[in-house]
Amino acid sequence: MIEPEDLRSHRWYGGGGLRDFSHRARSRQLGLNPEEHLGKPVIAILNTWSDINPCHLHLRERAEQVKRGVWQAGGYPLEFPVATLSETFQKPTPMLYRNLLSMEAEEILRSYPVDGAVLMGGCDKTTPALVMGATSAGLPAVFVPAGPMLRGHWRGETLGSGTDMWKYWDEKRAGTIGDAELSELERGLARSPGHCMTMGTASTMTSAVEAMGLALPGAASIPAVDSAHHRMAAASGMRIVELVWADLKITDVLTEAAYADAVTTVLALGGSTNALIHLVAMAGRGGIPLRLGDFDAAARKVPVLANIRPGGEHLMEDFYYAGGLRGLLSRIPDLLHLDRITVSGKDFGSTLDGALVHDDDVIRPRGNPVAAEGGIAVLRGNLAPDGAVIKHLAAEPRLLRHTGPAVVFEDYGDLRRRIDDPALGITEDTVLVLRGSGPIGGPGMPEYGMLPLPEHLLARGVRDLVRISDARMSGTSYGACVLHVAPESHVGGPLALVRDGDLVTLDVPGRVLRLEVTDEELAARRASWREPPPKYERGYGALYSEHITQADEGCDFDFLARAGTNPEPDPR
Numbered sequence: 008m009i010e011p012e013d014l015r016s017h018r019w020y021g022g023g024g025l026r027d028f029s030h031r032a033r034s035r036q037l038g039l040n041p042e043e044h045l046g047k048p049v050i051a052i053l054n055t056w057s058d059i060n061p062c063h064l065h066l067r068e069r070a071e072q073v074k075r076g077v078w079q080a081g082g083y084p085l086e087f088p089v090a091t092l093s094e095t096f097q098k099p100t101p102m103l104y105r106n107l108l109s110m111e112a113e114e115i116l117r118s119y120p121v122d123g124a125v126l127m128g129g130c131d132k133t134t135p136a137l138v139m140g141a142t143s144a145g146l147p148a149v150f151v152p153a154g155p156m157l158r159g160h161w162r163g164e165t166l167g168s169g170t171d172m173w174k175y176w177d178e179k180r181a182g183t184i185g186d187a188e189l190s191e192l193e194r195g196l197a198r199s200p201g202h203c204m205t206m207g208t209a210s211t212m213t214s215a216v217e218a219m220g221l222a223l224p225g226a227a228s229i230p231a232v233d234s235a236h237h238r239m240a241a242a243s244g245m246r247i248v249e250l251v252w253a254d255l256k257i258t259d260v261l262t263e264a265a266y267a268d269a270v271t272t273v274l275a276l277g278g279s280t281n282a283l284i285h286l287v288a289m290a291g292r293g294g295i296p297l298r299l300g301d302f303d304a305a306a307r308k309v310p311v312l313a314n315i316r317p318g319g320e321h322l323m324e325d326f327y328y329a330g331g332l333r334g335l336l337s338r339i340p341d342l343l344h345l346d347r348i349t350v351s352g353k354d355f356g357s358t359l360d361g362a363l364v365h366d367d368d369v370i371r372p373r374g375n376p377v378a379a380e381g382g383i384a385v386l387r388g389n390l391a392p393d394g395a396v397i398k399h400l401a402a403e404p405r406l407l408r409h410t411g412p413a414v415v416f417e418d419y420g421d422l423r424r425r426i427d428d429p430a431l432g433i434t435e436d437t438v439l440v441l442r443g444s445g446p447i448g449g450p451g452m453p454e455y456g457m458l459p460l461p462e463h464l465l466a467r468g469v470r471d472l473v474r475i476s477d478a479r480m481s482g483t484s485y486g487a488c489v490l491h492v493a494p495e496s497h498v499g500g501p502l503a504l505v506r507d508g509d510l511v512t513l514d515v516p517g518r519v520l521r522l523e524v525t526d527e528e529l530a531a532r533r534a535s536w537r538e539p540p541p542k543y544e545r546g547y548g549a550l551y552s553e554h555i556t557q558a559d560e561g562c563d564f565d566f567l568a569r570a571g572t573n574p575e576p577d578p579r
């Protein structure tokens with residue numbers, strides 16, 4: 008336990024100098040009496056609420072409940088609005104700005120009189136960004152997940168955000184539904200605040216963060232609009248104050264064992280491929296080596312137990328009623344590190360005590376998994392020397408061992424212009440290749456990886472092809488999509504050398520992605536390859552392009568990922 012004089016904020020308020028006098032005077036300007044806040048832990052609430060982010064629409068109100076908890080526990084809450092990363096609206100992709108939010112989070116925590124932080128996020132990139140920044144800042148922290156939205160509905164069917172949008176858009180292109188049905192779907196897909204309620208990146212990452220022990224037990228599964236979500240927010244506010252007094256820092260919680268359990272959790276959930284990039288980046292901020300090979304090794308022994316779309320059938324609301332993440336984790340205790348500390352104050356194993364599963368179809372027993380092995384595989388070969396990723400759980404099994412001729416698109420614009428051109432001769436055997444979509448080339452590695460199929464194949468009932476790119480894919484997407492090919496084509500990765508008609512082999516059981524072209528021919532093609540011009544000439548985009556790392560390294564900025572310490576500000 009620490010004393011009030013040991014609080015970091017004491018250096019701003021507690022002395023007899025000019026600056027302390029100024030800080031106290033300005034606190035009175037804020038309307039505070041000294042006894043209300045002096046000597047109390049100052050809790051920064053980093054809130055990614057915005058009018059433009061429907062996934063976080065409730066976080067403005069929820070911050071008030073966090074504050075309630077902080078005050079009740081004897082702390083002093085301060086809300087900081089930080090960049091919202093709205094997966095739907097921000098272009099070219101919020102991934103371009105994940106590191107920017109992480110920098111903002113870190114520097115706010117560093118530069119203000121803050122003793123602990125409550126991190127409020129959920130929409131895809133907000134979770135890793137906040138955790139990355141808070142890890143670099145190194146203070147005590149609790150994550151408050153935004154929670155999933157309610158199920159979608161249409162004509163008696165439940166709809167999953169993202170997943171069913173892609174599905175019915177293909178049906179529209181295939182001509183099986185028309186504008187009237189699409190208009191109804193538009194009204195039924197997203198019915199409440201909260202992040203995507205499929206096992207997309209949002210549910211994957213908030214669940215991973217809870218499993219690591221940075222959120223209160225059970226927090227990530229609670230629907231955004233459930234009253235339990237209000238109570239969880241208040242309890243998180245109370246808990247962060249206790250963590251400050253206990254001096255339990257985020258880096259004490261997010262250990263190597265915690266990251267190993269995050270990987271296991273993602274796999275057991277049938278989670279998003281984006282988790283591979285984000286967890287590598289998050290771990291890197293804590294100096295923890297996490298590699299693609301760690302995911303693949305775990306994937307061979309972790310069963311998929313969550314039967315949630317896009318890899319399964321149900322939605323996050325069903326998952327919550329079935330027992331939520333605690334229920335799922337209680338089925339794989341032998342695969343987890345149970346004796347590590349969590350922000351709840353209990354060890355991880357104790358947080359699972361009493362967890363129950365109420366629906367064996369939503370959270371499958373070990374004897375009846377959705378898939379016996381984790382649904383994600385890491386591929387290597389001459390087409391992806393530094394690795395590529397596929398969520399084979401959500402792919403048609405006939406394509407998991409496949410050799411076919413490539414049809415190559417230079418970038419997403421080229422793809423959109425030509426994909427329906429019959430002259431391309433695309434068949435069920437074709438391998439669609441998209442380049443120019445990586446961390447630098449995209450830019451920002453947009454979620455183009457579920458390449459659309461040509462209309463003539465959709466009309467014939469074809470719903471999947473092998474698709475290869477250096478892009479990412481929404482966690483709500485599906486199909487035989489090989490993603491994150493590294494190095495990316497923009498920096499001369501072998502994807503840049505593929506030509507129409509080249510044979511490409513995908514062998515998921517063998518973990519191989521191979522271009523069936525001789526080394527001599529590839530060397531000749533490389534000799535004539537020219538690096539494309541930079542996407543950005545100035546500003547944040549130029550900074551991003553100069554410092555972003557490749558997908559296998561987490562797409563962090565090199566200057567953020569490296570080890571080192573920065574001086575604490577001297578408030579006096």
Ligand code: FES
Pocket residue numbers: 062093094095129130131202203207209
């Ligand atoms: Fe925000 Fe899917 S759009 S989580």
